[in-house]
Amino acid sequence: MTMRYVDEFRDPAPIAGVAAEIRRTVDPARQYRIMEVCGGHTHAIYRFGLRDLLPDNVELVHGPGCPVCVLPTGRVDDGLAIAAEPDVVLTCFGDMMRVPGTKGTPLELKARGADIRMVYSPLDALKLAQENPDRRVCFFAIGFETTAPSTALTLLRARDLGVRNFSVFSNHVTIVPAIRAILDSPDMRLDGFIGPGHVSTITGCRPYEFIARHYGKPVAVAGFEPLDLLEGILMVLRQIRDGEAQVENQYRRIVPWDGNPAALRALATVFELRPYFEWRGLGFISQSALKLKAAFAEWDAEVAFAVPGVRVTDPRAAQCGEVLKGVLKPPQCKLFGKECNPEHPVGALMVSSEGACAAYYRYAAHAAETVTA
């Protein structure tokens, strides 16, 4: 057993202890497939080489919890169409700048003259609008429940301050409908879930109860350290061994069972669920994304601008969808490490450090030859 990255991190003894307990808990005669929902977990799993600490029959399947990865190309194009409108300044987070649309990434369009600027906070976009009253500043909002409350508070602030030249192009998505879609997908065979860490600080653990109750699958919400993740995996494996299915909270020190009430109130004030939304790889999922309520129509980019809303299929050779669903491992994609690499990402999973392909490329590419198709 190698402890490639773990040694440098902290006292390895407890980690070895949990790893040994995992080996005692599994039935060597069967396979286990556990999905880590969150892209931050995917990054940590590769970074710390955690697969090396798990028995061969325990497979970690990477989930959809990476905001830029699940954003379909059509929505990128829509955002870039807004940027092409007169007087517009399009703002977005750094990750988003490198996500390819049909005509290029936001960064490439910026180089060709579009006014597209990176911001670190939606409040920075709002400030830009206040400072440039003759421009129309649009924030290209992405992210799960971790990020959506910040957009909500920014919109409340825009309303309170009466900033009329500010708008939000909302691409916020919610994690639970995506998990349900994965559970309902005929080609997914999963035995349990590692629930997301920082998303759950907002949502709490209750939204995951249906996974245990209706699908009979264990869930453990876990933190990002190697010990956290291994303990979460052990919680799931113990439930499987004991024939149980419930939601456990390994990350109690950060995640309250009922979430963050102020953030949930802000979300409910500003957003409502869209009837459906397209996710890369997962297709259209009902009630899986957030749009601005009618009371905030004045700040809704989809009202203010003529957004094309055209569905765009990914380049045929790129297999982002299959990787996102966990059907393929990153190196099994034909483009992985060749046309598609972190310097020139063809697919969004190679862009963000939370994307399975970028994480795999950065930390585990040397192991690619041992992965069998």
Added chain:
Amino acid sequence: MCLAIPGQVVALMPEQPLLAKVDVGGVRRNVNIGLLEDGEVTVGDWVLIHVGFALSRVSETEARDQLRMLRAMGEDALAIEEVRGYTFAAEAAERR
């Protein structure tokens, strides 16, 4: 981008009750505390920060663990760059 950044609250601003000045690895910036319950945070407390907002109050131990984890994942420089990049309350932030 969903990994939160730990910072310590170094000042509250009565005239701007939605903001708190935090220190992240020596960089001091104002962050929005509207996602915390009223009165939840005070000087000396540690918070987890995400895109300019304090998401939750945490213990000092947890904050230090989180900082060390960001370092181990090679994301600490990016985290500090992010905090340094917040401009929405720059005029009120302490110059370094």
